[in-house]
Amino acid sequence: MDASNPMIPQPRKVKRVIRETHDTFTLCVEPEIHEQEKLFKPGQFNMLYAFGVGEVPISFSGDPGKPNLCHHTIRNVGTVTRALANLKAGDMVGVRGPFGSAWPVKESRGNDIVIIAGGIGLAPLRPAIYALLEERDQFGEIVLLYGARTQEDLLFTKEFETWRGKYGVQVRVTIDSAGPNWKGNVGVVTTLFPGVRFDPANTVAMICGPEVMMRFAVIELKNCGTAEKNIHVTMERNMKCAIGFCGHCQFGPAFICKDGPVFSFAEISPFFGIREI
Amino acid sequence: MDTLEPLIAEHPFFKGLEKSYLELIVGCASNVRFDAGQFVFREGEEANQFYIVRRGKVAIESSPPGQKPINLQTFSDGEILGWSWLVPPYHWQFDAKAVELTRAITLDGKCLRNKCLEDHSFGYELLSRLVPVLGKALEAARMQLLDVYGVQQQR
Numbered sequence: 239m240d241a242s243n244p245m246i247p248q249p250r251k252v253k254r255v256i257r258e259t260h261d262t263f264t265l266c267v268e269p270e271i272h273e274q275e276k277l278f279k280p281g282q283f284n285m286l287y288a289f290g291v292g293e294v295p296i297s298f299s300g301d302p303g304k305p306n307l308c309h310h311t312i313r314n315v316g317t318v319t320r321a322l323a324n325l326k327a328g329d330m331v332g333v334r335g336p337f338g339s340a341w342p343v344k345e346s347r348g349n350d351i352v353i354i355a356g357g358i359g360l361a362p363l364r365p366a367i368y369a370l371l372e373e374r375d376q377f378g379e380i381v382l383l384y385g386a387r388t389q390e391d392l393l394f395t396k397e398f399e400t401w402r403g404k405y406g407v408q409v410r411v412t413i414d415s416a417g418p419n420w421k422g423n424v425g426v427v428t429t430l431f432p433g434v435r436f437d438p439a440n441t442v443a444m445i446c447g448p449e450v451m452m453r454f455a456v457i458e459l460k461n462c463g464t465a466e467k468n469i470h471v472t473m474e475r476n477m478k479c480a481i482g483f484c485g486h487c488q489f490g491p492a493f494i495c496k497d498g499p500v501f502s503f504a505e506i507s508p509f510f511g512i513r514e515i
Numbered sequence: 516m517d518t519l520e521p522l523i524a525e526h527p528f529f530k531g532l533e534k535s536y537l538e539l540i541v542g543c544a545s546n547v548r549f550d551a552g553q554f555v556f557r558e559g560e561e562a563n564q565f566y567i568v569r570r571g572k573v574a575i576e577s578s579p580p581g582q583k584p585i586n587l588q589t590f591s592d593g594e595i596l597g598w599s600w601l602v603p604p605y606h607w608q609f610d611a612k613a614v615e616l617t618r619a620i621t622l623d624g625k626c627l628r629n630k631c632l633e634d635h636s637f638g639y640e641l642l643s644r645l646v647p648v649l650g651k652a653l654e655a656a657r658m659q660l661l662d663v664y665g666v667q668q669q670r
Contacts, residue, residue, distance in 0.1 A: 356663065356664060357663075357664035358664075385664070386664055387662065387664040387665055391664065412589075414659045414662070414664065415585070415586075415659075416574075416585075416586035417583060417585070417586065418583050418584050418586065420586060421572075421614055421615065422589075423572070423589045423591065424574060424586045424587065424588050424589045425588045425589060425655055425659070426655045426658045426659060428655070429588075429655060432591070432592070432593050432594065433591065433592050433593060447663070447664075448663035448664065450658065450661055450663050451658070451663050454654070454658065
């Protein structure tokens with residue numbers, strides 16, 4: 239196989255499968271030794287190929303400082319992701335990448351950081367969180383506002399205490415629907431804003447989740463006084479080639495795979511929320 | 516004796532309110548405390564007050580027959596709880612229960628309703644502050660109804 243051709247998947251071994259929730263799992267994929275130098279940036283994605291079934295774009299969800307194992311957190315929702323969910327340690331998966339733009343971690347030094355995640359949207363943000371915590375003293379307040387459907391759908395909850403306790407991250411979690419045993423917040427993610435400490439004028443925000451959620455999160459941030467150029471969102475469309483050839487993921491004048499998936503909101507605001515795009 | 520005036524005056528909901536209106540509101544306010552598990556109000560009861568949560572957490576619950584209560588929304592520090600006091604027939608539509616020890620300011624809605632009738636300028640001032648709260652609640656309810664996390668596409 240031609241490793242230099244970005245259209246050809248490379249076979250990689252699945253080292254480990256972590257069952258995160260009832261429908262979400264993380265594939266830990268072993269890169270080739272020479273690929274370990276080809277570090278991914280937080281926010282980027284790989285195309286994962288389930289042999290004989292199909293290919294899907296999946297964000298990196300692991301620590302960019304530990305590239306010896308590539309983590310991809312996947313929700314089992316379709317034919318390809320179902321096939322990926324059936325993989326076990328030792329099985330092979332096809333990999334192309336990394337592709338796409340990244341969260342502006344280094345560019346955000348000196349600012350407060352507000353991270354807003356919805357559902358599986360925490361997965362593409364986790365590498366950014368690791369990168370921020372790696373140089374914690376370079377940033378002011380770090381806030382994580384995280385919403386999910388139910389308690390059972392919350393991802394990476396074991397890490398929250400470390401982020402809070404060791405790194406002073408303001409982690410706030412809410413769910414849409416709760417039973418009587420849940421003692422936390424219930425409501426949409428934007429209801430978590432009151433009481434959060436951050437300086438809106440000197441804040442960089444990173445948002446990943448369903449577009450409806452992102453729309454309301456952006457409105458809330460703008461109401462607080464954060465500039466559009468400092469708000470970054472990650473977009474989703476039907477990505478196929480991942481290198482801007484096929485046009486499936488066109489979003490206004492941009493291709494999500496090549497120009498995104500991470501955009502400054504100022505770049506895409508004219509097209510954001512338009513039904514036809 | 517300490518009054519609730521400083522607390523109320525600094526709350527975003529009342530900020531900038533004319534002094535005479537503020538005094539009127541302070542006259543209708545008192546401190547309350549709810550232990551974890553204690554009901555703040557029950558569905559069907561007369562709704563004659565509303566609350567500003569000072570510290571703690573209150574859950575709005577619905578209890579369908581034969582099922583466990585469903586927690587629909589929580590209210591935490593600084594949030595305004597309750598609007599049924601403003602809408603006839605002035606009965607609570609849901610239960611509200613303290614999830615943890617909660618301290619709040621309760622405002623006499625019946626008294627404020629009457630003041631609104633007597634002084635329309637005051638009524639307008641109060642309602643113009645309440646409508647955004649209701650708007651946010653409606654927006655949030657619609658978002659929950661969309662079940663956005665349930666239909667999210669995979670990336």
